[in-house]
Amino acid sequence: MRQQSGDASLLRRLNSAAILRVLREGGVATLSELARAARVSRPTAEVIVEGLLAEGWAEECGEEEGDRRRGRPARRFRFRAAAGHVAGVGVGASWLRAMVTDLDGTVVAERRVPHHPSMPAGDRLDAVAELVGAVAAEAGPAVPDLAAVGVGTTGMVDGSGRVVKSVVLAGWTGLDLRGELSRRIPAPVLVDNDMRLAVLAEHWRGRARGRSDVVYLFAGSRLGLGLLIGGRPHRGAHAAAGEIGRQPGDHWRAYRHMTEYAIAVEPGEMRSQREAARFAIERARAGDEQAARAVRAFARHLGEGLITVVNPLDPEMVVIGGSLSKAGDLLIEPIRELFAEVCLHPPVVVASALGGECVALGAVRWALDHADRHLFTQPS
Secondary structure (H helix, E strand, O other): OOOHHHHHHHHHHHHHHHHHHHHHHHOOOOOHHHHHHHHHHHHHHHHHHHHHHHHHOEEEOOOOHHHHHHHOOOOEEOOHHHHOOOEEEEEEEEEEEEEEEOOOOEEEEOOOOEOOOOOOOOHHHHHHHHHHHHHHHHHOHHHHHHOOEEEOOOOOOOOEEHHHHHHHOOOOOOOOOOHHHHHHHOOEEEEEHHHHHHHHHHHOOOOOOOOOOEEEEEEOOOEEEEEEEEEOOOOOOOOOOOOOOOOOOOOOOOHHHHHHHHHHHOOOOOHHHHHHHHHHHHHHHHOHHHHHHHHHHHHHHHHHHHHHHHHHHHHOOEEEHHHHHHHHHHHHHHHHHHHHHHOOOOOOOEOOOOOOHHHHHHHHHHHHHHHHHHOOOOOO
16 A cells, blocks of 8 residues: 555656746646646646645646637636746856846846955855855845756866866866855855856857757957757767867967057057057047957957868858857958868858857756746646
């Protein structure tokens, strides 16, 4: 009898998860529709839905106009996204950004704070945990109530959440980032490379929606690549997919075109390569022909580097992200022209519209995927 009771309990949980999945994916549904989709009887569906209502996972909807005209309306239900929340964090060279969303991915609260790449690793870890606590407090749920916290960081990250190598952040190489953050954040923590999460964000809510094979190029204070293959971020055999590293033929030293322009125009002004790039782009938009040539050379140089990835992978789309994506067609058109010249099947080339949110947003999507897997296994 004990075994039968256990079997019945397991069946109830499985049926409950099935109905919750239908609500999650299908929007509004009646009891009859839920019963058919979950392959259970209508009385069973009714008992399960009442339980989901009591636990806060579902909510009853109002009547439609047509229901009132037909007489007694059928009860209609939908998934309650506010029943749970996740957080996404982006750890960049100069900023920490965090956001909390409900289970539909609607952003409830977000914050960003500056930090310096030379900050000791322990202080940076504490800053990430404090930021998660602050944005969760603003959103409403306590940190332990978060279903998951996704974290995207610059650097090569293996499958266990360890930073194999980082050339940007001090003390980051060799750090068990997932373990260290788990000791500071009382919620499930997931850690991955920032570019993999950026391309995931583009696939979810950016320009790459509906695309399966995408190359994402981050162009800001540095260059980075994210690869989407078959609709999933590609990690590679050693979690190093997308790492540019040193390239023969000078493919990725593109910034020098705009740095040399900025020095020639204002030799007394010291600028980082990102600042020089922004300066040249602004001058090009204002009609400076020399600046326009420098920006075009920069874009062509990026395109030449991308060809080494685009030709063998044959992606549908190339997305240019990062702060320099705001240059728009000044950056995109030269790359499109080059691809048209040398690619058998030139991919679509677009500028990202996600801005600085891309990594944190990708971390949210990853956290939501984790939450969904657990939610549909045992919802209560």
